[in-house]
Amino acid sequence: MKIYIPELAWSPYGLLVLTSVAIGFAVAIYLMRKAGVTKHTILYTCILTSVFTVTNSVMGNMLISNDPRALGFSGLGAVVGMILGVLVSGLIIKDKPESVMASFIATAPLMYGLAKTGCLFGGCCHGKDYEGPFAIVYSGANGGSYFPAQIIDMVVFIAMFVINLILIRKIKNKIAAIYVILALLTVVRFLLEYLKYYHDGSLIASGQVSVLVAGAASIVLVTVWKFLLKVGKAPAAAGAQN
């Protein structure tokens, strides 16, 4: 059985990516409300995070393409922007910042997984040449039969979202949960790189180095943020100090 992707007159990539981000934000808002975050905090956090996500995504695309007139989105830029937006809003508002951060970090793989539908229809980020079951077949000038890397990405990251929900519920210390989630996401993203067409077959390709650097940078950013806000103590320890 093969999956045939028709050649479309226009690329739905941008629309699907924006829809995925909107769904992710809606879920993050629901998680924040459940954690008792006030409506004002949610509003300001969502505004700042949206601005940082879109601006860094467009900026990242310009820098990667080396063309100031290239209007598009970069996934890596969006992720960096989202984390920065949540960090900055936490520093300004200081209303349950660890719950706000945990909600967005837990939702990030949902956004990423759903956005992979854009890659699937757009034809980017596809797998290596493959003719077996569930191969994805594209027609047109850049056609071919490929390993279903985008579908595997989608399934794995949506499963990661479910695992993250369990982790932020089970681990009382939200900062510890954030560290565990970031480490898991880095490992999963690193392993999935082996399936991509651009992976050169080496043990650690350049794309995987970028993943490790981005993961380490995220952990350092969260650590600095934690010390600036003085959050991250376990509830019992925090209560004992009061």
Next chain:
Amino acid sequence: MDNQPTYYEPVQQEPAMPVTAAMPQVDYAARKKKADLLCYISLGLYAASIVSAIVTYVYSAFVNYETQNIIFKILSAFSSVAFEAAWVLVIVARAKFRENRFAKILLWVYIAMAITVAVILIAIIAYCVYTCATCHMPG
């Protein structure tokens, strides 16, 4: 058993303390000044980011941007950082000085502008898609 009285003697109420003595004084004028300053800086950065973005695009039309890469990167980075800083400052003004009307109006102006730009972009993309879908090249 002690000979305690079984009734309560009326307690003499102390006169209430004047509110001004107990409450910390809030300097509303100073707060307004701080909030307004944040808003003016935000407005300046917002305008600078738009001007910088326009200069980047106009410049790219006249100059071979690949040879002038560093200038474009600096201009693009400045646009992004100034735009983000403008939003951060207005949110700071709104979160820390909730009574300030300028901050409230400015935030909603920014939101309205962002929505307007998004709607215009979607309309342009939809028009392009429609034009491409209905275009029949002769020959």
